[in-house]
Amino acid sequence: MKDSGDFLHFESKQHGSSFFLYYFKTLVHETPLNEHILRYLSREPLTSLKEVKDKIPITGIIITEDLKTICEKVMTGYVIVRLHDNSVECALIPCQVKKARSVSQPEVEFTVVGSKEAFVESLDTNIHLVRKRLPVHELKAFELTLGKLTNTKVVVMYLDGVANEENVNTVKQRLKDIHVDQVVDSSVIMQLISDNRNSPFPQLVDTERPDRVVSVLCEGKVVILSDGSPQALIGPTTLVEFFSAFEDYFVNWIVASTSRLIRLFAVLFSILVTPIYVATLTYHYELIPSDLLSTLVSSRQRIPLPPILEAIFLELSIELLREAGARLPTKVGQTIGIVGGIVIGTASVEAGLTSNVLLIIVALSALASFTTPVYRMSNTIRLTRFPFLIFAHLWGLLGITICFSFLIVHLLKLKSLGRPFLEPIYPLRVQDLKDAIIRLPLSFQSTRPIQLQTEDTRRFNRRTQKEKNDFHE
Amino acid sequence: MRRSFNLFLIILLLTGCVQQSILDDIQMVTIIGYDLPDEDKEDGLIKGIAVAPQYLADGKIENNVFVETAKLSKEIRSQYNSKSPKPIVSGKLEVAMFSREIAETEGVTGLVDTLHRDPSIGSRVFLGIANGDTEELLSTNYGNVDTGTYFQDILKHNSKHGMLPETNLHSFLYSYYSEGSDPFLPILDRDGDKVKITGIGLLDGGKMVSELDADNLFTFKILQEKFSSNDSFSVNLDQDKYAAIYNIASKRKIEYNSREANKIKIRGSILGVIKEYSGKALTPEALKEIEETMEKDIEKRGTKMIQSFQELGIDPISLGNAVRSKTRGEFDRKKWIDEYKNMDISFDMNVKITESGIIE
Known part of the structure; x- marks a missing residue:
């Protein structure tokens, strides 16, 4: 440890007695160190470490001889106090520096109405944000440390008596089974505890909104928070949950249902429209209406590429634009978007590489893929388009059907923490449809989702909720 | 693992069996006409006229007319192909016309059969009888439209709102094979640079035996039980x-x-x-x-x-x-x-x- 430049160790001699201090100056908060520790230590001569523990007004002081604990603690910002140079026994005084970003607005899941707080990198702050919204003692936070090198603190939160114990135990067990050296973000945990790690579909929802976390905790789901990550993981989840924005609960149920339907339509549109274009133009010219035929043929008249290459060329250039925009600094990124979108689009049509009909289709389907509220899911959707394109080229509409059935079979096999991923559509659970493809009014949401197999299935009494107070003026 | 590999292999290898027909690499015949050859060289010969529109990049439409004579109507098609820069396909066929001579002498049965037998031809193809020279009727340019769509539009709106009862391939085959009814087909004629429906040809089996002129179509439609509004x-x-x-x-x-x-x-x-x-x-x-x-x-x-x-x-x-x-x-x-x-x-x-x- 002495190799590190920020490791300090010195001997202090006062009143005839001496003590030794060891700590990392980059991990220790200087104000409490000076104000509490050094002040009390230097006031009177010290005789034993027990005295140190009693005198210093800091909680959590440990006296130990175990070298392993000493090493671990000093790395997390503890100060070691020794009375004699050759004794092993030390007092460990917690004095961590807590540097963290303050709570700010959600950027990924921004909503116009509703809370403007988002999770930050500090685990304690995140737990605080959840606890202050859910002040009940049933809210449990099970803590464990993951990562051989990073020693990341991970907390599993659930409502005792509501969340199914099996779900909670599954999460705990899978977390305990993680043996990797680094857990830098909750997304790593998500990949490690997913039911099917080879699926492009995310099997846990991640959110940066404490209010969403509270809402799913009340439903009986399990939430995983990880230190250093502003994203909480939610499970078990279903496919439709990825297409429901949290804002759906803030607006009227009719508006919410409409926007959910639009989003689902957008997903299908985004996946299928370019493949259908390729399939019809390559195999099924009979399907094109006569009125559209002249537009389509004359727009493709000068194009030397077959539809599949044309489509892949455009899809790839859209992906390039997106990737370049995501990697570049914000200001340059915007320019790239405009330059790429307008210049490349028009230029490729004028150069006769793509037809303008396809340009519209590809741009629309790219736009449609961005309506998905969960970022991870929208990535998956854009990726799914490519196998569909290839199948459409090889087999036409039959290929699209084959690819679609592969997709459905895959989704049917998927599980989220052991619960079916495609629920409530399959297995069909009519009751859970109240908050799936459409969102019914809040008074209909009196029971918790069957999928979660919660211990307490009732959220509130629907009858008492519905009663209206007659004492309106 | 082995199974999914086999599946992958099947899908990959079978793609060789699929025949592509990319939209701009084919000639789509939209209207086809049958007539008897001018000088009767041999018996049983049929003259086939096919019109395929060519859509140009500036929005103009050119109608390519192919005329060939052969014994069988599908034989005609392979002869078209030898003249055309792109393969000729029949999936976009809108109208099939028979000349009055064919309808009166040989009957349309055999020709309708080829249309019916081709899976790429829909059952909503309109059928009609051409008065006068079929080749002339089909090779005339009726403005910046493809001839097939032009004929189809005329027949479609007239059978939907006008005086014509519906006469597509489906209804023709229905009344042809039905025991208690006989088919009829509209008669079309060229009128300058327009096409006009002049009446209805009445068929006995496949042969045209009589006709009704346009004045009588109102009464015929009432007897036919067809509703119309215009x-x-x-x-x-x-x-x-x-x-x-x-x-x-x-x-x-x-x-x-x-x-x-x-x-x-x-x-x-x-x-x-x-x-x-x-x-x-x-x-x-x-x-x-x-x-x-x-x-x-x-x-x-x-x-x-x-x-x-x-x-x-x-x-x-x-x-x-x-x-x-x-x-x-x-x-x-x-x-x-x-x-x-x-x-x-x-x-x-x-x-x-x-x-x-x-x-x-």
């Missing part, structure tokens, strides 16, 4: 007094009783609107007069029409189907036609005028 009928009341009546809804009812097997009564009724009237005031009496004159006129035309059908032994208004629906046991077409020829068929018309315009 169809007008003019009534001559006196020397210079006439009224035009638009049909809103028409109904046909066939009264047949197996105990009186020799009698059929057709009751037609029309709800009409007066669109034009040359007399002075439309009094209730005048309305009544119009109604009665119209009833009599239609009845006269209808009865005459039915009589000529009976003489020819054809049944385009599918009375046979109506009789069959009320006959127990086997229905014998031959026996029915014999009976039909001597049947006592009466036609009774009822016209009701519901509106006479907004002028009072």
Whole structure:
């Protein structure tokens, strides 16, 4: 440890007695160190470490001889106090520096109405944000440390008596089974505890909104928070949950249902429209209406590429634009978007590489893929388009059907923490449809989702909720 | 793992069996016409005229006309291919025309069969009979449209709103194979740079035996039980007094009783609107007069029409189907036609005028 430049160790001699201090100056908060520790230590001569523990007004002081604990603690910002140079026994005084970003607005899941707080990198702050919204003692936070090198603190939160114990135990067990050296973000945990790690579909929802976390905790789901990550993981989840924005609960149920339907339509549109274009133009010219035929043929008249290459060329250039925009600094990124979108689009049509009909289709389907509220899911959707394109080229509409059935079979096999991923559509659970493809009014949401197999299935009494107070003026 | 690899292999290898037809690399025939060759070199030869539109990048449409003569209509197609820069496909066929000569001498059965047998040809292809030279009719340029769509539009809107009963491949085959009815096809003719529907050809089996001119289509449609909305009928009341009546809804009812097997009564009724009237005031009496004159006129035309059908032994208004629906046991077409020829068929018309315009 002495190799590190920020490791300090010195001997202090006062009143005839001496003590030794060891700590990392980059991990220790200087104000409490000076104000509490050094002040009390230097006031009177010290005789034993027990005295140190009693005198210093800091909680959590440990006296130990175990070298392993000493090493671990000093790395997390503890100060070691020794009375004699050759004794092993030390007092460990917690004095961590807590540097963290303050709570700010959600950027990924921004909503116009509703809370403007988002999770930050500090685990304690995140737990605080959840606890202050859910002040009940049933809210449990099970803590464990993951990562051989990073020693990341991970907390599993659930409502005792509501969340199914099996779900909670599954999460705990899978977390305990993680043996990797680094857990830098909750997304790593998500990949490690997913039911099917080879699926492009995310099997846990991640959110940066404490209010969403509270809402799913009340439903009986399990939430995983990880230190250093502003994203909480939610499970078990279903496919439709990825297409429901949290804002759906803030607006009227009719508006919410409409926007959910639009989003689902957008997903299908985004996946299928370019493949259908390729399939019809390559195999099924009979399907094109006569009125559209002249537009389509004359727009493709000068194009030397077959539809599949044309489509892949455009899809790839859209992906390039997106990737370049995501990697570049914000200001340059915007320019790239405009330059790429307008210049490349028009230029490729004028150069006769793509037809303008396809340009519209590809741009629309790219736009449609961005309506998905969960970022991870929208990535998956854009990726799914490519196998569909290839199948459409090889087999036409039959290929699209084959690819679609592969997709459905895959989704049917998927599980989220052991619960079916495609629920409530399959297995069909009519009751859970109240908050799936459409969102019914809040008074209909009196029971918790069957999928979660919660211990307490009732959220509130629907009858008492519905009663209206007659004492309106 | 092995199974999914096999599946992958099957999918990959079988792709070689699929035949592509990329939209801009094919010639889509939209209208096809059949005629007899000009000088009769050999018997059984057919001249086929196919028109395929070529869409140019600037929005213009050029119609490529292919004319070939061969024994079989599919043989003609392979001859087209030897002339065309792109493979010829028939999936976008809209209209098939037969010349009057073919319809009267050889019959259209064999030619319709090839259309019917080709899975890429839809059953909503319109059929028609070309009056005059088929090649000339099809190779004329009718403006910046592809000829097939132009013909299809004419036939489509006229059978949807106008005077024409529906005559696509499906309805043709239905009445052709049905025991109690005979098919009919519209007759088209060139009128300068336009195409005109001049009447209906009545077929016995596959051969055209008679025709109806455009004036009689209103009556024919009522007998056919087809509703139309833009169809007008003019009534001559006196020397210079006439009224035009638009049909809103028409109904046909066939009264047949197996105990009186020799009698059929057709009751037609029309709800009409007066669109034009040359007399002075439309009094209730005048309305009544119009109604009665119209009833009599239609009845006269209808009865005459039915009589000529009976003489020819054809049944385009599918009375046979109506009789069959009320006959127990086997229905014998031959026996029915014999009976039909001597049947006592009466036609009774009822016209009701519901509106006479907004002028009072």
